Amino acid sequence: MTKTESRPVRLPPEKAATANQALQRVRDYLDSHRDRTQVTVTVEGGGREPLVLPREVVELLAATLAHLGAGRAVSIVPSDAELTTQQAADMLNVSRPFLIGLLKAGEIEYRTVGTHRRVTAASVLDYKRRDDQRRRAAADELTHLGQETGLI
Template sequence: MTMADTRPVQLPPERTGEANVALERVRGYLTEHKDLALVRVTVEDGSAEPLSLPREAVELLATLLAHLGAGRGVSIVPQHAELTTQQAADLLNVSRPFLIGLLKAGEIEYRTVGTHRRILAASLLDYKRQDDANRRAAADELTQLDEEAGLL
């Protein structure tokens, strides 16, 4: 397994506009060419040879540009990458001790390497999706109870 570099990339505020302009061009191209599996990109390096990229990579680029254009930092972590407990805690935006409690409770799969815990990014994302779904369900239930009680 590979260890992940989870350091986020963030644009300085004066460059977010560049990301937004690029995002609009990429989205426009993808909308106009819905049936293309490969997207041809011209690289300004002096060669006339266009670069062909898989559509999925360009769609990921659009998502990346959207976050950078909104001023948010972005990290790309392969699903098979292994994270340290600190990296996993940072991605979940929780403390490391809280994350270790989740690991001990069996909420997130992990393995040990010597005395260290390693968490697959895929396992962490599975936990996050399930936790988000549970939170939404709880919020929906509270809203329904409020409506029944006439509070909304």
């Protein structure tokens, strides 16, 4: 498993416009070249051969630019990266004791290294996806009940 230190990157506000301009160009390219599995990039002033990137890498770049352009901090963490309980709690925006409760309840997979718990980023993201689905289902149910009772 990969150990990681997630250091979020946040652009200063004056650079957000540059990220948004780049995002628009990348999205336009991807939209107009849907059949391409690779993207060729020319680096300005590089004097070298063009850089060839897998389409998935460019799509990840677009997602990163979108977040940075919106003023959000971004971290890239490999899915098999092992996180400390504090890092996992930070990813979920919950307290460390709350995360420990989730681990003990079997909601998130983890392993023990000595006396320390280690959680993979994939396990955290899987829990987040399931939790989001549960929340959406509960909100939909409340909306449905509100409509049935005439409150909405």
